[in-house]
Amino acid sequence: MNTTFYLVRHAIKEKGIGDVPISPKGILQAQATAHYFRGIPIHAVFSSPLRRAKETASYIASEAKIRFTEDTRLRERANWGELPEQTFDEFVAMWERCTRERDYLPHVGDSARQAGDRLSSFILEIAGKHPKTNNVIVTHGGLITDYLVNVFSEEVLNKWHPSFVAEQSSLVSECSITRVSHDGKSYALDCFASVEHIHE
Numbered sequence: 029m030n031t032t033f034y035l036v037r038h039a040i041k042e043k044g045i046g047d048v049p050i051s052p053k054g055i056l057q058a059q060a061t062a063h064y065f066r067g068i069p070i071h072a073v074f075s076s077p078l079r080r081a082k083e084t085a086s087y088i089a090s091e092a093k094i095r096f097t098e099d100t101r102l103r104e105r106a107n108w109g110e111l112p113e114q115t116f117d118e119f120v121a122m123w124e125r126c127t128r129e130r131d132y133l134p135h136v137g138d139s140a141r142q143a144g145d146r147l148s149s150f151i152l153e154i155a156g157k158h159p160k161t162n163n164v165i166v167t168h169g170g171l172i173t174d175y176l177v178n179v180f181s182e183e184v185l186n187k188w189h190p191s192f193v194a195e196q197s198s199l200v201s202e203c204s205i206t207r208v209s210h211d212g213k214s215y216a217l218d219c220f221a222s223v224e225h226i227h228e
Contacts, residue, residue: 030209030216031155032162036061036088037169040202041080045116046109050083057203057226058084062091064205064225070094071161072154076102076168084203085166096166101146104168106137123170127197130177143171144178151175155210169200176206179215188220 039054039061050058065088073096075085082098089096105126108119114136122134130140138146147167154163173196176185185192189199200206200221207219 029160030211031159032218033151033154033208033210034065034162034164035172035175035206035208036084036164036166037172037200037202037204038076038078038080038084038166047079047107050080054080054084054202055087058087060226061203061205062087065164066091068162071158071163072097073164073166074099074102074150074154075166076104076171078103078107078168081166081168085164088164088166092164099150101150102165102167102171104137105140105143105170105174106134111136124197127170140170140174141178144174144176147171147175148179151208151210155212159212169202170197172200172206173197176217176220180217184217188217 039050039057041054042048042051061084070092073085073089073092073094075081075096075098077098077100085096106123108114108116126132126134126140133139177193177196182193189195192199201223203226204221204223205219205225206221209216209218
């Protein structure tokens, strides 16, 4: 039996700079996502320290009747508001450059490769400590694709979406679920950015 990780992007957030909460629509998404996990034996729920992720994780953890755990390795590559006086357009330009040039180190945050390595190290740690368990990781769309591009070949990723690498920034919707498993040696991508549970 593999160790399974459900990578959940946080719910829709309020528009604004900095560490904003999820929106009323986001709350409904988080509730639907929590309901999806009702029939799955969840060992642990982990969350990025950013508010939008923690609020989403709280619904899932409550449904699973466990407490979620924060880990800084699950934060986004960069968050608008961390660099003083940076406009949104400047943030987007920085983000897009990081996506194109995976080793580019921005003025704030991590390179895309560093961010992906963070999530990879976290997953390997949990797989080593708690093998053959189901775990939910509530994080961010950019971090999820940074990780996937790091550990899977472009050929594998393109089976899920044509031109995956080029279009990665638009592929992971809020509260989508990406399922990855680890057998002690290698990863498998079992499901990518599914939103069926939201629209049922």
